[in-house]
Amino acid sequence: MEKIIEKLEVWKEVFIKNIPNIAIAIVVLFIAYFASRGMNSIVNKTIGKKIRQKSVRDLVSRFASALTILVGLYLAMTVLKFDDTLKAIISAAGVSGIVIGLALQGTLSNTISGVVLSFRQNLNIGDWVETNGYSGEVMDINLNYFVIKEADNNMVIIPNKTILETPFKNYSLTTKMRISIECGVEYGADLEKVEALIKEVINSNFDQKKLGKNVEFYFTEFGDSSINFLCRFWIESENALERLKGKSNAIIKIKQAFDKENISIPFPMRTLEILPNQRLDIHQTEAKKVS
Template identity: 40%
Template sequence: MDTQNVYELITGKLEGWLTAAIEMLPNLVLALLIIVAFYVLAKVIRKLVSNMLSRVTDNKTVTGLAETVLAVLVLGIGLFFALSILNLDGTVTSLLAGAGIIGLALGFAFQDIAANFIAGVLLSIRHPFGIGDIIETNGLFGTVEKLNLRNTIIRTPQGQYMYVPNKVVYENPFTNYTKTGKRRIDLACGVSYGDDLEKAKDIAVETLSSLDLRDESKDVEFYYNEFGDSSINFSIRFWINYNRQPDYWGAQSEAIMALKKAYDDNDIMIPFPIRTLDFGIRGGEKLNTVMDTNK
């Protein structure tokens, strides 16, 4: 093949490409306009989603993620339309098939990460607890320090940080102690069988009713609940305003000290377990007989 033939081949190819480009120019302009239109639409949708989610959750990470995902989805739809206008349907089909295969593979490979991610989004939207709330979940107790898209970070009363997967929190029961701002303290105690039960009840109720830390909107509750080995046992309950764990510990400690002092001042005994040793069991010898024999 000589130089002239090569030149003619190249110029022929270029002319063909130029002719095809000129013929496709209207479609190319239309495709670009579609991409620009979907880009503007993505920005509008992103702003609308931001305004809507800001009313549902304060988690900026979740809001930003939702905005980005929807914006990319809208731009992807615009790109597929543009490719279709350019008669690149085969490319669109290949892209969709490839995206499906990749998505399926990633779903199997990162199913735990995906589960924690989805659980984090749902926890942020439903908002069963917030930063600073005191919760207990799966035997773990502490203050919520942060909720991200993978973990719920809890600080224990001892100061340690625990990273709990969001899926574990979402799928299992948990208790939010600060949701209502109030908490009940239950104290178990007992009085001796020789004491006046009515008097013991009145003194206990009056004593705990005068505590400064008690929530005065709710009455003190007192119930005898069993005949114990060495005492008649009861439960006494009262409510406090609860925002942090020291509120609970402090009120409980003050109640125990006040109840003990009130019973001491009124000669009411809180008995401790008593064990009687009987050496005169049937089939054996009495202790006094053994001692007399050894003299």
């Protein structure tokens, strides 16, 4: 009991002696707390224009806030002369961080990839992209995954790491898209007339002069039943769906123009000829099976 009382007396003396340091440490912690809240707000507003994803903004602002708190805690422990304790804590945190990092390697990789994707200028929510075999509108870039809404309204969720490591095509980076149409005409058609007709159809329905482009037309080969050609032109478009609509409209207009000018689009036909003897053999075979 006497030893306990002696120990308490020593602690009392140490406490009284360090009251000024304790007061300073408490003030430092209070300042760090309010500074962290201010830092959270400042960082959120600063990066709000560059990062549209709320989850990523919260992550960055919370990281800045936690860093402010840690700085305040370090100063407070230094004032209290807990240098040895602080070194022990930092050492333990370093070892623990390595273990946790190895255990959560995949999750941390996706999180870091999400932050990197959020800062990319060539990728934003609302863009129409094509990556990893999927094509659609970017709906969200979260901390762990990337969400694409396809043209058929299906949601595709892809890990951020996969997006960052795989090339992607962003249709929204340009307002122009080129469409290619392949078709064929009968061998008896006037090829010069066909070329002039298609160019007229495209120019009248898709203003190429406004886009600063020209219609490209090439006959490509002598096919089995037709002379094939390739037509390429440009449209104003920011996603693949508009490209499909433009191509569909062009095919309709070309077919209508061909029908009006009596230009045929041939298609392969196959004639099957069965000789009378072969028919007899077939009937005889079937009769044997029935008997």
